[in-house]
Amino acid sequence: MTKTRIVHPQGLIRAYLDSGTKKIYREIQYKVLAGDDHVPYGTTFQNNSTNLHLVVNRTYSGGPLRINLTDSEGDPVDGHIEIGETELGDTGPTGTIYTVSPSREFTVTATHDSETVKVTLTPYGVTNGSSNGETPRNAGGSA
Incomplete structure (x- = not known):
């Protein structure tokens, strides 16, 4: 087993490689949620x-x-x-x-x-039960 660590601006990737096949068999990603280099926020x-x-x-x-x-x-x-x-x-x-x-x-x-x-x-990729993939809506607030 070989362990690889890759640091990038929005976090860290830790990959474990099988020494025989040279393929990744496990990968863990850590992402920065806040601060200057956070992952991009959605809409x-x-x-x-x-x-x-x-x-x-x-x-x-x-x-x-x-x-x-x-x-x-x-x-x-x-x-x-x-x-x-x-x-x-x-x-x-x-x-x-x-x-x-x-x-x-x-x-x-x-x-x-x-x-x-x-x-x-509605999360990205979820069509909210409709076949046309309509845009999610905002709910009304109350005081």
């Missing part, structure tokens, strides 16, 4: 309420899903995040939380100080 889907601004970066099913919550001035908000019926957690002082994208259409709900805002989207 943004966003929605506003009176005092909250929710931005979700679309990704592929199982990909890194970035969720960002700010106030009306653009400052980070520590809000509670849910995806569908599942509680994800709080965004913390940066206003951002990461998770793995679901495999079908989903709704992200953000709540702060009894105010709620929602965004509904």
Whole structure:
């Protein structure tokens, strides 16, 4: 077995090669999600309420899903995040939380100080049950 490590601007690839066949039998990728050299974020889907601004970066099913919550001035908000019926957690002082994208259409709900805002989207490559591959939609927010 030969172990190879390749560093690139957006992360690291670790590959294990079979010494006999010279073929890769295992590969692990580590990707930078934040900072100057982060992986490119997907298309943004966003929605506003009176005092909250929710931005979700679309990704592929199982990909890194970035969720960002700010106030009306653009400052980070520590809000509670849910995806569908599942509680994800709080965004913390940066206003951002990461998770793995679901495999079908989903709704992200953000709540702060009894105010709620929602965004509904579909991962890349998922047609949302339609044969025409229509563009996902943004959900309406509520105060």
